[in-house]
Amino acid sequence: MTYLSAIWDDLNLSARIGLGIVLFFTTCGIFAPWLAPYSESQIVGDVWEPLFGEFFFGTDQIGRDLLSRLIFGARNTMALAIVSTAVSFTAGAVLGFIAATMSGRVDQVLSRIVDVCISIPTLIASLIVLSAVGTATQTLILVIGIIYALPVFRIARAVAMDIEVMDYVEAARLRGEGLWWLMRKEILPNALTPLAAEFGVRFCFVFLLIASLSFLGLGLQPPLADWGAMVRGNADGIAWGFLHPIMPAACIALLTIGINLLIDRWVHKASGLRDDQ
């Protein structure tokens, strides 16, 4: 408990707001079935019932309760983003560590491949790949995970390069430890802090990419509630003066802002940047 309160004391006001936002959405996501008044696919009323009327946030383009869909959307969209980011970090970090530890030709080949792949804008790459392989949930996770593994590879490689020249790594090498040991026991523990800060930043990118993709029609399949797809579905309402599409979009924005406020503080501290001259 004292550890938690020490962290809390360390946060400034904006970081505390950020933490609050993140906790709020996480709670919504975890307890979605108990919090939501209706299920995510149940049609409960007319099309686009007004905000704050019988239904708190009104109903969507086919009459489903918007509040319930927002709550379930928190669960689906956040889970998808977390798992995809985890995949990208696992793949990117393992390859980055391999490149840094083995160096030489392996490093050259991996780095050049990544150089080429990274020149295709992420949104374009994922549009093409997803339209080719479909948007089943597992495929989405895998594709987004692999696309974002590329920048993670670069960061992990750079971080591991710095650690790899340390004496203790040299000592382990001379002891005859294998590649896997070097990566797991020598490099990983020391690379964990910078990579953890990076995780928050990348999560935001992944989250926004997923939102854009599902907005463009290549996301989770209906009737699963997904914030980006909900914006797309309700978009026509805006011409009639309904604010329904703004609601899920605002949730996306709010959550990303919350995460950014939180990690801004973290990255700031980690970089040791002097801002108070």
Place this chain on the structure above:
Amino acid sequence: MKNILIDIVLQRLVIGIFILFGVSILITLGVEALAGDVCSAILGQAAEPATVAACQAKLGLNDPMHVRYGNWLVNAIQGDFGTSLANNREVSEQIGKRLGNTLYLALTTAMFAVPIGILLGVIAALYRNSAIDHIISTTTLTTISSPEFFLAYILMAIFAVKLGWLPAISNVSPSMGFLERLQASALPVATLALITVAHMMRMTRASIVSLLASPYIEMAKLKGLTPGRIIIKHALPNAWSPIIQVVVLNLAYMVVGVVVIEVVFVYPGLGALIVDAVLNRDLPVIQATAMVFAAAYVLLFILADMLSMLANPRLRHRR
């Protein structure tokens, strides 16, 4: 001196061409995965096997992959990207028109966003940790964090639906006059500008603030110069290199950021084209537009590299 610069430019261009070559192979592989059932997708499930076979022959799907890639590459270098499956029009002609519209969007945005972004960045750095700085920083953090369509729909709800000042659908055509066109594209430009201003402002502020810790700034301060003079005369010249990088990288961002914004405002640009093509499985169009996007990306990165070398003589003698 001149020769070094030319060498660097040539070297970057050669690297760029190699990267584009790799990208074209990758994109072809991706499109290849799409090609499998494209004929049955176009003709419908009930199509006769013979019709499907004829369609496949017409698209050259019976040739092995490397032959098709070779043909595509030879034609593409000559500016021929084939014909669209959806409407049988020349892909290059379609792209030419759309590319112009997208560039118009990006350049108009840059015209407003670059000066405002840099100015706000300098102001925030000048009055750092003051109320102005906090307001600017928080606002820009908000716009950076929001998805493009959030800002787009808010602007649309206010200016197009509520006030009715601007059109919600940006239907630009070549016959429009300058002002008419500007009004038609005002909302997408504003959305894009909000995001890019935020990025530029934050990077400008960060690069100036990190310079302020260096000894020569300390010296200038000890000489008794005013903060404004220190920033403009002493810090800014050294900050140009990172700022130029940020400006060009933001242009690269815009190239992709336009995809979602064009879809929201039904703007006839490249981004809307690739989304339509992906949804229709229009292979030649996907392949060509993806190439154009990647090329713009690579070229802008090279440009950023070169410009920052021009702005900072030290970078010219790295090796």
